[in-house]
Amino acid sequence: MIGLGCDYNFEQWSPDVWREDVALMREAGVGLVAVNVFGWSAIEPRPGEYDFAALDEIIGLLHDGGIRLNLGTGTSSAPPWLTHRHPSVLPVTADGTTRFPGGRQAWCPSSPVFREHALRLVGQVAARYGDHPALELWHVSNELGCHNALCYCEASADAFRVWLRGRYGTIASLNTAWGTAFWSQRYSEFDEVLPPRSALSVRNPAQLVDFQRFSSDALLGHYRAEASVIRKHSAAPITTNFMVTAHIRNQDYWSWAADMDVIANDHYLDHRLADPRAELSFAADLTRGLAGGRPWMLMETATGAVNWQPHNLAKEPGQLLRNALTHVARGADTICFFQWRASAQGAEKFHSAMLPHAGTGTALWREVLELSAALGKLGEVAGSTVQADVALVFSWESWWATDTEARPSQDVRYLDQVHAAYRALGGVTADIVAPGSDLSRYRAVIVPCLHMVSDDEAAAIRRYVEGGGTAVITFYSGIVDPDDRVRLGGYPGAFRELLGVVVEEFAPLLPGHELPLKGGGHATVWSERLRLTTATAEATYEDGTPVVTRNAFGAGEAWYVAGGLDAETLQSVVARAAGTRPSTVSKEVVRRGEYVFVINHSDRDVEHPVVGTELLTGRAVDGELSVPAGAVRVVREQSQRKEA
Incomplete structure (x- = not known):
């Protein structure tokens, strides 16, 4: 079956509403409900004092109604008593400012005090409910790193130094990796190293990337600690909700995926983007990639408007079904919503829900019932896998390295280039894969803006092309190694021989400036002063400078896109190179x-x-x-x- 579920923040409502809600959930076909996601202050109102009465009751009501549990550990936001008694738990921003309670996730991922109290709570919850017959899934914390991924406090500084010792072993190796000979940054011992706090100038880019790596690992470490406690009491699968979306970039989920018993994602349409619908499809494909091609679950999405964008747009009639089934088409076996009943108070009171403020006599409620009926008819789809013979390489490390402080053009943003390449596929389904993946089963591979790439990752693409594959690589790829060190000898560095070109100089374009191509089309944002070695030019600027090249290499060929092509021209290039047949936009x-x-x-x-x-x-x-x-x-x- 294709499951339908929701978050239920029952703590907001009285017990008579709980009973009404369980009855309505059954009417709507809801089979999985997340509870206790933000329950810490309710079940531990004072340190060491636990009150499970309300949670016991709602779990009992759901179980009696035949509804399964997605049980939260309750640790996503600290209760006021914890930060009041232990202010060192609070996160600190790069400029040294403490972030106080009043929102959510007001805790430092490296805080030993927070970890101690959180794990004590997890132990209580897991021991009480670990073998409950309604338990389907454990939900560790919630959206780890959504707000607190980067903390610069003293506890984080200590943890960062421990992480660096583990990565480099010696301070000499760190100095080499970070290029500290420049600007007199050489360290004599690890104790001198700080997180990359705000400075008077641009900061060391290698240090910035390492801090991103450390921060991702610190949050993963917290997940592992909670999961370890749960496993002492329960055999149920464990996961947390990823945020594969356009505005969250701080976790390298390729390194997290193996720790999840189920891959789960939260996704909301982002109307700050030029094409929110295409981003939805991309996020679903990337989530499927994290799941290794297997089915996954959509842990959160919205029936309508969210509450956190500048303009929170309601969905058009029919859009709820289209959006949900796009996730199903791209591999989701469960669709869940935040949240069940729209809040009357709190920061998310204007966030849409399955049951809106206006109740069941609404078009939105009818659309929820329509979606439930549709999912019921698609039960046989569950467990099947998506078929794709094209891949797109995606890298969180390249995202971090591309969007750094000092770069050739602030208008070149990693995710923009990835989305542009994805849209250029014209609706052709693609697997999203990690750098270094085995590419042999794909007939074409798109490599957008892979700025930071290791020797092994570059070799995987080289082997793929040598073996008969077709790669399309876009500009600003292959430029630096994992230490953010420029690969010398001419760009595009790691891919220079594969592509048969040498770029002597970047030539980024000013906003609003266009370079016309011979035969039509144009480039914006970026161009390069490029010469051919073994490649041939497939498109040039009007002055004859190549902008699209093709190089025979082994049994395959490698194409290079050396400029920021307009959408139509880029789609044409990808179609020629990859042999794709784009569908219509509609x-x-x-x-x-x-x-x-x-x-x-x-x-x-x-x-x-x-x-x-x-x-x-x-x-x-x-x-x-x-x-x-x-x-x-x-x-x-x-x-x-x-x-x-």
Whole structure:
């Protein structure tokens, strides 16, 4: 089955509302409910004093209603008594400012005091509920690092130095890795090293990247500590909710994924982006990549507006179903919402919910019921896997290294370039993979802005092309090694021989400036002074400088995009190089196993060639599927089924 679930912050409501809510959850087909995500101050109102009465009661009501538990450890936000008694727990920003309680996640990931109290609470919760018959899943903390990923306090400084000793062994190795010979930054002992706190000038970029690595590892360490306590009391699977989304960049989830029993993600449409819908698809594909291609769960999303953007837009009629089934099409076996009942108070009182402020007599409630019915008809899809023969390489370390303080152009942002490359696939489903992955099963691989790359990671791409694959590499790739040291001899460094070009100088463009290409199209943001060695030019600027090149290498070929091409030109280049056939903007088509999802984002009917049975309507499809405006159709393809 495809599960439907939600967060339930029952602490906001009286017991009579709990009973009403459980009845409505059953009506809506909700089968999984997260509780105790923010429960610390309720279940431990004073240090060492526990009150589980309310949590016992709501768990009992849910269990009696046949609803499974996604049980939070309750540690995501410290109770006021903890930070009042132990202010050292509070996080400190780069400028030395303490961040106080009043919001959430007001704790330092490296604080031993916070860790001690949090693990004591986890032990109490796990011992009490670890073998409860309703328990489906453990939910460690919540959105780890959403607000407190980078802390610069003294506890963090001590932990950073321990991490650096483990990474480098000697202070001489650290000095070499960080290039401290420049600006008289050489350290004589580890005790002199600080987190990269605010400075009068730009800071050491290698130190900044290492602090990002350390901070990601510190939060992962906290997850592991909570999970270890849980496993002493429970055999249920354990996870936490990732934030694979456009505005969170501080965790390297490639290094986290192996610790999760289930890969779970939170995703909300971000209307600050030029194309929120494309970013939704990208995030779902990246989450599937973290899951190793296996099914995953959407731990949180919204039925409508969120509360934390400058303009919190409601979803259009039908959009809830389209968005949810996009996640299902791209591998999700469970769809959960924040939250069940819209809050009447607190910071998220204007965040949408499954049950809105206006109640059940609303269009939104009817859409929730429609989604529930649709998921019920897609049960046979569960467990199937998405089929893709194109991959896109994604790197959190390159994100950190690209978006640093001193770089050739502040307009070159890593995620912008990744999203541009993803959109250039024109709707072709892609697997998102880590640098260094085995690429042999893909017919084409897109490598956007892989600025920081190790020798082994670069070699994996080289082997792929030598073996007959096609790689499309975009500008600002291969420039630095994992120590953020420039690869000398001409850009693009690690990929120079593979691409058959030498870039002698970057030539970034001023805002609003365009360089026209011969035959049409243009570049913005970026250009390069490039010469060919073994490559041929596939497109040039009007002055004859190459901007798109192709190089035969082994049995395959490597293409290079040396400028910030406009969207149409970039899509054309990717289609030529990768042999892709882009779909229309309005029609999203994804194959998951033997199932073909067709999502119509337009205001008119669209057609798609397929033979089989459409699951949402139960109708046979004999060659041509008609999808009404704004609708979704899912076809079990007949020919695929016979072959199976």
